[in-house]
Amino acid sequence: MTVARLNRKMSDSANNSPRRQWCALIASGLLVAAAALQWPAVAAPPSHAAPAVDAPGVLQATDRQRQVARMTTRFVERFHYGRQTIDDRMSEQILNNYLQALDGNRQYFLESDIAYFSRYRHSLDDVLETGDVEPVFDIFRLYRLRAQQHLAFAISQLDKQPDFTIDEDFRFDREKAPWIATPQDMQDNWRRRVKNDAVSLLMADKTWPEAAGILHKRYERVLKRINDLDSDEVFETFMNAFARTLDPHSSYLSPRQSEEYRIQMSLSYQGIGASLQLDDDIVKILNIIPGGPAAIDGRLKASDRITGVGQGTSGEMVDVVGWQLDDVVQLIRGPQGTTVRLQILPANAPPGSQEQVLSLVRDKVKLEEQAARSEVREIKRDGRTIKVGIITVPSFYQDFDARSRGDEDYVSTTRDVRRLLEQLNKQGIEGLVMDLRGNGGGHLTEATGLTGLFIDTGPVVQLRDTSGRVEVLPDPVPSVAYAGPLVVLVDRFSASASEIFTAAIQDYHRGIVIGQQTFGKGTVQNLYPLDQYARRQTEPGLGQLTLTIGKFYRVTGGSTQNKGVVPDIALPSGVDPDEVGENSREGALPWDQINATRFRAAGPLDSAIAYLTQHEVERMQSDPDVHYLLADIEAVAELRSQKTVTLNLKKRLDERERQKKEQLARENARRTAEGLTAVESLDKIKPEELPDVLLKQATQVLSDYVALDQAGKALARNNVVH
Numbered sequence: 001m002t003v004a005r006l007n008r009k010m011s012d013s014a015n016n017s018p019r020r021q022w023c024a025l026i027a028s029g030l031l032v033a034a035a036a037l038q039w040p041a042v043a044a045p046p047s048h049a050a051p052a053v054d055a056p057g058v059l060q061a062t063d064r065q066r067q068v069a070r071m072t073t074r075f076v077e078r079f080h081y082g083r084q085t086i087d088d089r090m091s092e093q094i095l096n097n098y099l100q101a102l103d104g105n106r107q108y109f110l111e112s113d114i115a116y117f118s119r120y121r122h123s124l125d126d127v128l129e130t131g132d133v134e135p136v137f138d139i140f141r142l143y144r145l146r147a148q149q150h151l152a153f154a155i156s157q158l159d160k161q162p163d164f165t166i167d168e169d170f171r172f173d174r175e176k177a178p179w180i181a182t183p184q185d186m187q188d189n190w191r192r193r194v195k196n197d198a199v200s201l202l203m204a205d206k207t208w209p210e211a212a213g214i215l216h217k218r219y220e221r222v223l224k225r226i227n228d229l230d231s232d233e234v235f236e237t238f239m240n241a242f243a244r245t246l247d248p249h250s251s252y253l254s255p256r257q258s259e260e261y262r263i264q265m266s267l268s269y270q271g272i273g274a275s276l277q278l279d280d281d282i283v284k285i286l287n288i289i290p291g292g293p294a295a296i297d298g299r300l301k302a303s304d305r306i307t308g309v310g311q312g313t314s315g316e317m318v319d320v321v322g323w324q325l326d327d328v329v330q331l332i333r334g335p336q337g338t339t340v341r342l343q344i345l346p347a348n349a350p351p352g353s354q355e356q357v358l359s360l361v362r363d364k365v366k367l368e369e370q371a372a373r374s375e376v377r378e379i380k381r382d383g384r385t386i387k388v389g390i391i392t393v394p395s396f397y398q399d400f401d402a403r404s405r406g407d408e409d410y411v412s413t414t415r416d417v418r419r420l421l422e423q424l425n426k427q428g429i430e431g432l433v434m435d436l437r438g439n440g441g442g443h444l445t446e447a448t449g450l451t452g453l454f455i456d457t458g459p460v461v462q463l464r465d466t467s468g469r470v471e472v473l474p475d476p477v478p479s480v481a482y483a484g485p486l487v488v489l490v491d492r493f494s495a496s497a498s499e500i501f502t503a504a505i506q507d508y509h510r511g512i513v514i515g516q517q518t519f520g521k522g523t524v525q526n527l528y529p530l531d532q533y534a535r536r537q538t539e540p541g542l543g544q545l546t547l548t549i550g551k552f553y554r555v556t557g558g559s560t561q562n563k564g565v566v567p568d569i570a571l572p573s574g575v576d577p578d579e580v581g582e583n584s585r586e587g588a589l590p591w592d593q594i595n596a597t598r599f600r601a602a603g604p605l606d607s608a609i610a611y612l613t614q615h616e617v618e619r620m621q622s623d624p625d626v627h628y629l630l631a632d633i634e635a636v637a638e639l640r641s642q643k644t645v646t647l648n649l650k651k652r653l654d655e656r657e658r659q660k661k662e663q664l665a666r667e668n669a670r671r672t673a674e675g676l677t678a679v680e681s682l683d684k685i686k687p688e689e690l691p692d693v694l695l696k697q698a699t700q701v702l703s704d705y706v707a708l709d710q711a712g713k714a715l716a717r718n719n720v721v722h
Contacts, residue, residue: 059137065235066131068542071530072239072252073128080246081466081523081548082589086129088122090245095121097241097586098139104175105280107193108146110186111179116142128242136238137231144226150190151223157194158212164649170196173643195647202649203656204354214319222281222322232256236543247548248585249525255541271333272340272360274300278325282307285347287440287493290394291370293360300358301347302493302580307355308343317343317357334362354656370397372413374420376427379703386703389429390695391420396442396450396497413442414449414477421453421481431485431706433698434505437515441496445476451504452477454486454511458599461500462553463524470553472597485705486511489698490567492575495519499560500552506565507556509602512609512705514569514698520582522561523589524550551589557596561589568609569616569701571694572626574633576640608708615704616697624673625693631666635659 073086084090095117103109120127120135127133170192171177180186194215201211232254239252273292276283283306294300309331310317320328332340342358372393379386393413402410424432441447448460452475459472488502488511499518505511526549530542553559562583582588620626646652660682667685668678679685 059140059229059231059234061133061137061235062231064542065133065231067534068235068239068252068530069128069133070131071534071542072242072545075528075533075545075547076246079466079526079528079547079549080250081550082246083466084246086125088125091120091122091124091126093245093587094124094242097244098124098136098238100586101237101241102140102143106174106177106179107189108143108150109179110146110183111181113142113146114179124242133235133238137234140229140234140237144229147223147226150186151219153187154190154194154219155216157191158216161208161212162195162198162647164195164199164202164647166648167651168192168647169644170647171644172196177643192647196645199647199649199652203652218319218322225322225324228324243546244587247523247587247589248582249521249523249546250548251546252543253546254543257543271329271362272300272342273363273365276306276325276329276332279305281322283320283323283325283328288438289365290397290439292365293363295394297358297360300342300344300360303347305345305347306342307345308357310341310343310357312339313341313359315341317341336363338362370395371411372416372420374424376424376429377699379699381703381707386431386706387427387429388431388433388699388702388706389424389427390433390435390699391417391424392435393417393439393450393498395439396444396446396501398443398446400443412449413446414453417450418453418481425482429484430710431487431702432482433487433489433695433702434511435489435695435698436494436498436502437489437491437694438493439495439498440493440519441498441521444473444497444500447497447500448473449476451475451501453481454483454505455508456480456600458508459555459597460504462555462557462594462597463550464553464594465550470594485702485709487698487702487705488513489695490515490518490565491694492516492519492573492577492580495521495564499565502565503554503560506568507554507601508599509605512569512605512612512701513565513567514701515567515571515694516573516575517566517570517577517581518560518564519580520560520562520564520588520591522552522559522564522582523548524552548589553594555597555599557593559591559593562591568605569613571697572620572630572633574629574636576637579640608705611708612701612704616701619700620697623693623697624670625691625696628666628670629693632663635662 076084077086099109099114099117117139120139124135127135171189180189197215197218198208198211201214202208206214236252236254236257243250243252271292272294273289273296274294275286275289277286278284285300285302285304285306287302288295288300306328307321308317308319309328311331311334318331320331332342334340339359339361342360343355344358345355372391374389374391377388377390379388396413398412399407399410403412421432451460455475457475457478459474461473463471463473465471486505488505490498490502490513494502494515495518499520499522502513502518506513525546528545528547530545534542551559551561564581578584646655664679664682667682671678
């Protein structure tokens, strides 16, 4: 589409439209009357009146934003690995991503609003090329108007207690639902949402007046957050919608966000060691950082939702639903050694579940807590004891500063694991489990170095850049530190450097991979501070761009991107691969392959894998821990499939009680089968008391592998003798 055609289309169809006029009124700082929008009028009741907020400021594009849009387009076309064409097809996806970022749960925009936005469906590519980003703000202004209307209506619903005995449902997951068609249907959806929010609070032992007060403040906060969004924040949201059409790991940070990130990294204040993101008014745990307080504590998990934050051991628990992400982060951060309490809804908790409160002591992410660690277990097998070693590697770390100073004793994954292997070999282990569950990656050099501890010599991974040039990264370690039977245990959260190591072990036939299919993050990113690349700047501070510039490939030629590493022996998992993993993310680059590089693998393990798989299947059928895990997985899957929840308070309470009883019954059945004492409540069980089912299975597979390996060696010796 040409710029002239874009301008003509916008002039003909946009400037004279009623919706364009509505948005112009909003841009002038005036709130549009509900009646003017064919919107059923809502009288503000005296006790829960609509909030007295200042009219939001006029949002307009700046020259700096126009320059950033043009520069980003050129950078993407030149440097991004995918080499996508920025055209009308991409424009459609950019629009979809932008609407998803603004209204991911489809609770603000009407179907008619989406029809109105269709005028931009094939023009956002031109917006980026020319820097004329006015359509970005046109869309946002209507979003802000809808938020004002719906939240004012929600607050009005708090003036009268709903009837919680009526049998009606609320669809809490609308991400893939049709856009709501009429204002009347939208009001009914918001009425049900308010009622559902109230039911959740009543189930947490709040009275109706208390619940109404909490929700009033919550909805006011959401409205204030939306009204307070400035031009840079809106532009950043759009630019990240564009970046997500390229791949999930490309992004844009505005000048202010870039500076805040830099400042936060230099502050003496500490947090809990978790990355957070805002997801439909609720702050969610994106991932847990190895070595941080949350990782050490072990209770907080990815996708858990934070609904409250309290200071110290007894400070007031502040409801943070609807808060800005930065404000929640500021509440969580604080002086090192102080306590912060988090009120959370676990990721797998059913609707209406009681929130949990976790106390964590703020601290730095400690390198020593990320360090690899080992243990030895003795496994009974056919009347004998097999001694196996376990090395857990939380991340691929390296003390880069110490190494740069020339410190010969700098800490790194490869060095630590070599030392642990020496200790385990002295203890006489007959087999080894490398536990990489939850290991999200780290230093590439540590992935190649760790691989070198287990193979003689050869390439470890291939790296292809945007130009198509392929670099082969070799094993940098001259000697093998462990040559015995090896099992690598992975899960869906094993990513990046973990996948490079695991893939190499699998391709060299050096060991057997068990667990779940890994994450599938096989790309390389580079950071571009745009100020350094601008020939001239309309305004200072252009922000920074992160682009994917390369892809990892196995020595056999297949990429780890999207597909990850498929285990030789699969173990059950409660993680839904359609929700977690690269292939679940919009815009993920596809799997592909290049030519294999030359390497020398050991003999194939196909027959050994078939034998071990058969034994593992038989073993799991009689293991009560596995039965308990499978029952839990089935229960969680059933909850995940639910899109609606009843608004009948008694039925919700009964359902929660039923789920608690079923979970307690499963746990006590497991305990009885293992000769343990039954418990009266799940609260009596400490997290460390629960069995690590997957690690137990890994050691059992390894002991079978050791026995098989020793039998094979004995047979070979007999053949030589005869």
